[in-house]
Amino acid sequence: MTLNDLPLNTKGYIQNLNCNENIKRRLLDLGFVKGAPITPVLVSPSSDPRAFSIRGTLIAIRKEDANFINICFNS
Amino acid sequence: MGLTKSSTGSNLLANDLEFLKNDSDYVIALAGNPNVGKSTIFNNLTGMHQHTGNWPGKTVSNATGNCIYKNTNFLLVDIPGTYSILSNSEEEEIARDYICFGHPDCTIIVVDATCLERNLNLVFQTMDITNNIIVCVNLLDEAKKKKIHIDLKRLSDELGVPVVGTTARKKKTLNSLMDTVQKVCTHDIQPAPKKVIYNKYIEDGLSKIEKVLNAEFELSSDLCRWIALKLIDDEETIINSIEKNLSMSLSNNKNIQNITNEVHNDLEKNNIIKKHLKDFIVSDIMHKCETICGKVCIFEDENYSRRDRKIDKILTSKKFGIPIMLLFLAVIFWLTIVGSNYPSQALFSLFGWIQEKLLHLANFLHSPEWLSSMLISGVYQTLTWIIAVMLPPMAIFFPLFTILEDLGYLPRIAFNMDGFFKKCCCTR
Ligand SMILES: Nc1nc2c(ncn2[C@@H]2O[C@H](COP(=O)(O)OP(=O)(O)OP(=O)(O)O)[C@@H](O)[C@H]2O)c(=O)[nH]1
Numbered sequence: 001m002t003l004n005d006l007p008l009n010t011k012g013y014i015q016n017l018n019c020n021e022n023i024k025r026r027l028l029d030l031g032f033v034k035g036a037p038i039t040p041v042l043v044s045p046s047s048d049p050r051a052f053s054i055r056g057t058l059i060a061i062r063k064e065d066a067n068f069i070n071i072c073f074n075s
Numbered sequence: 076m077g078l079t080k081s082s083t084g085s086n087l088l089a090n091d092l093e094f095l096k097n098d099s100d101y102v103i104a105l106a107g108n109p110n111v112g113k114s115t116i117f118n119n120l121t122g123m124h125q126h127t128g129n130w131p132g133k134t135v136s137n138a139t140g141n142c143i144y145k146n147t148n149f150l151l152v153d154i155p156g157t158y159s160i161l162s163n164s165e166e167e168e169i170a171r172d173y174i175c176f177g178h179p180d181c182t183i184i185v186v187d188a189t190c191l192e193r194n195l196n197l198v199f200q201t202m203d204i205t206n207n208i209i210v211c212v213n214l215l216d217e218a219k220k221k222k223i224h225i226d227l228k229r230l231s232d233e234l235g236v237p238v239v240g241t242t243a244r245k246k247k248t249l250n251s252l253m254d255t256v257q258k259v260c261t262h263d264i265q266p267a268p269k270k271v272i273y274n275k276y277i278e279d280g281l282s283k284i285e286k287v288l289n290a291e292f293e294l295s296s297d298l299c300r301w302i303a304l305k306l307i308d309d310e311e312t313i314i315n316s317i318e319k320n321l322s323m324s325l326s327n328n329k330n331i332q333n334i335t336n337e338v339h340n341d342l343e344k345n346n347i348i349k350k351h352l353k354d355f356i357v358s359d360i361m362h363k364c365e366t367i368c369g370k371v372c373i374f375e376d377e378n379y380s381r382r383d384r385k386i387d388k389i390l391t392s393k394k395f396g397i398p399i400m401l402l403f404l405a406v407i408f409w410l411t412i413v414g415s416n417y418p419s420q421a422l423f424s425l426f427g428w429i430q431e432k433l434l435h436l437a438n439f440l441h442s443p444e445w446l447s448s449m450l451i452s453g454v455y456q457t458l459t460w461i462i463a464v465m466l467p468p469m470a471i472f473f474p475l476f477t478i479l480e481d482l483g484y485l486p487r488i489a490f491n492m493d494g495f496f497k498k499c500c501c502t503r
């Protein structure tokens with residue numbers, strides 16, 4: 001399942017990043033590494049970018065990018 | 076982005092710096108993640124006015140300025156903020172090239188006390204390049220507000236480099252930073268970074284390549300390790316800039332090519348394919364950041380972030396998000412328009428009064444009619460009219476906007492509006 005399928009306020013763990021090299025690097029820099037816990041905490045009014053709590057910070061990601069991030073429930 | 080390398084000053088390297096260095100004793104680089112207060116520190120130390128702003132990516136090129144502390148002249152270099160120096164975006168290239176090849180006497184890495192974990196990533200990446208690092212934990216006031224306590228002494232022990240806590244907006248707190256900078260420059264303090272130990276197979280590969288590098292070139296041991304890492308990682312752009320700036324040839328060197336290939340094969344045997352190498356490197360660094368943060372950060376009030384989150388939830392909710400935003404903007408415009416009426420009127424009457432006096436003066440001096448009417452009713456009147464109309468709204472609007480910015484509301488607006496912007500873009 002991808003990050004988009006993760007319901008609000010549920011914790012998931014990053015399994016892998018399934019995207020092109022550039023986006024992948026950016027995400028890695030921000031701490032999206034395998035096994036990192038991540039929780040969606042905010043939705044914008046138009047429901048597109050959602051904000052995620054990861055490593056103690058809040059990061060907003062668009063649906064199209066969140067689609068590349070695979071999630072599982074146990075680390 | 077339209078920023079060419081020459082316009083952003085990425086070639087402000089060795090040659091140019093030699094020139095600037097002439098009249099300063101030491102060169103200090105200011106690096107760090109975006110929006111952590113590097114430019115604020117730079118401005119307060121140099122008395123210059125680099126643009127600062129509460130959003131990432133405000134500074135896009137290296138800026139330099141002088142700072143005199145205890146009779147020593149330091150040349151400070153404000154580097155664009157980056158989350159990482161492993162990748163290849165324009166800013167990262169500028170930052171990396173400067174730290175690697177600009178040979179600063181010491182590099183201050185500014186980190187955000189409210190999200191230390193993410194910020195430490197860059198600290199460890201920089202440790203792979205240079206030893207002379209000072210970590211400056213900034214935004215301590217914000218951390219205090221959020222009830223986050225950071226054990227600076229412990230952090231310094233864990234990292235092996237000096238750590239200074241600051242609140243960049245208060246100049247006084249920067250003294251201890253400069254004190255440490257001076258001590259590092261004069262070698263009174265010698266930072267001994269505790270570098271990340273990567274996964275066993277990668278480390279084995281590193282030492283193999285390092286051995287060959289050492290035999291082929293004369294290099295310091297830090298640089299050796301870093302170049303070895305880049306060779307394993309097979310980063311073409313970085314290798315190119317190493318070759319250019321250190322004038323050495325890596326890709327044409329048979330011995331180095333052979334050992335690199337050998338190491339790649341070894342790694343592959345152990346299931347580390349080249350394509351996933353970066354994931355291993357990054358997750359080793361992240362893991363270290365996580366452990367250290369667990370040791371040095373004390374969250375005194377778990378509820379704080381929850382309260383913060385609640386406000387965010389309202390500000391970005393479906394029902395209230397957009398209305399609240401419009402309300403905010405409406406209030407600002409209302410205050411600007413209504414509030415500026417009074418000062419505008421006052422200015423009008425003041426300028427009118429001066430104009431009368433000027434006419435008297437012109438009469439008194441017997442200046443010709445055409446001249447005084449052109450200067451006074453023409454030039455003077457238009458000019459003062461523009462000032463009276465424009466100045467008060469600006470004097471009200473900008474401070475108000477600054478307050479919104481400081482509250483951090485602008486990123487929330489961006490978050491609310493992102494959907495609309497994207498829709499706009501798609502219809503093009
Ligand atoms: N409360 C508080 N705010 C600070 C402090 N230091 C900086 N700021 C604010 O943080 C914001 C960002 O500061 P900058 O100096 O522009 O950050 P920067 O690191 O240069 O950012 P980039 O150029 O984008 O990399 C500004 O609004 C500053 O006023 C601090 O110690 N406390």
Ligand SMILES: [Mg+2]
Pocket residue numbers: 113114115126127133134153156
């Ligand atoms: Mg800046």
